[in-house]
Ligand code: SIN
């Protein structure tokens with residue numbers, strides 16, 4: 001399904017053409033990707049987010065060719081006292097705190113939610129930038145206000161300066177150069193070298209994607225297995241004989257333990273369950289608060305009148321057999337399955353959808369409501 005807003009965002013390309021020609025492969029510069037775009041938050045709102053201890057923020061300053069890096073939270077008064085040039089404030093996960101930022105992230109719905117990570121917003125004074133570097137994941141850099149000059153291109157040498165507090169390329173040989181104004185967007189594939197320098201005071205939104213290291217996935221999977229493993233019995237050796245080499249770990253002991261541990265099993269279903277839970281695990285710092293209690297009949301009446309939407313911090317995904325919400329999972333029920341999958345895909349259900357839900361689905365949604373997983377203002 002190709003919708004007009006996705007095409008405009010991609011400079012006239014269909015999502016299929018973008019994916020086959022550019023995704024993971026080639027940069028794409030789109031002028032007026034979002035005409036009239038002003039950014040999801042103001043500078044003052046961004047400073048306010050950077051002052052919170054549940055929000056990840058960084059401040060990068062450039063002195064000559066040297067960079068300094070500080071981690072937030074920052075006092076708003078300190079941010080207002082920064083010099084007039086050469087600094088950038090970067091705030092991650094803005095979509096978790098702002099409906100407008102969440103809505104911006106959801107414009108990228110031509111890509112699966114399972115790959116979408118977060119919206120980072122940066123505010124830079126003139127001359128500010130984080131230095132020439134590369135990222136290991138795809139990114140859309142959408143200019144919100146002011147102008148930023150991007151130099152970018154693939155290069156073979158990705159070695160980094162050993163002494164810098166952040167990733168700075170030792171050599172930078174960009175093939176392309178473009179100055180982006182409000183609404184312009186630059187897509188960069190993983191490992192594409194880039195450097196964005198603020199021409200005037202400017203704000204840039206980075207739509208970032210998840211690309212976990214296999215090692216990280218393996219460690220998380222082992223944690224998942226630890227929670228589900230359940231081996232019966234205790235080590236025993238009724239056939240033990242006296243021996244002089246008493247420091248030796250006996251081969252029979254090794255075999256017994258090997259036999260017991262081979263009871264730790266996993267298959268494709270274990271991995272699918274792990275993946276769904278892992279991908280929907282709430283971001284660090286997210287705490288869902290229970291809304292004022294609402295009885296099930298009152299909840300059913302309310303959603304039949306207003307529809308229902310996911311809280312912007314909720315992650316709801318599904319596969320062929322299971323539904324995953326915020327790190328938990330249930331078997332996809334037969335009745336109500338289509339509505340639940342639609343809620344996951346569109347992140348809301350209309351009043352009309354809700355009016356015809358099976359009772360068990362309404363009960364499930366009521367339970368999610370009690371946990372604070374739904375948008376209580378809908
Ligand atoms: C920025 O917004 O200043 C940096 C974004 C990036 O280069 O990845």
Ligand code: CO
Pocket residue numbers: 133134135194
């Ligand atoms: Co970057």
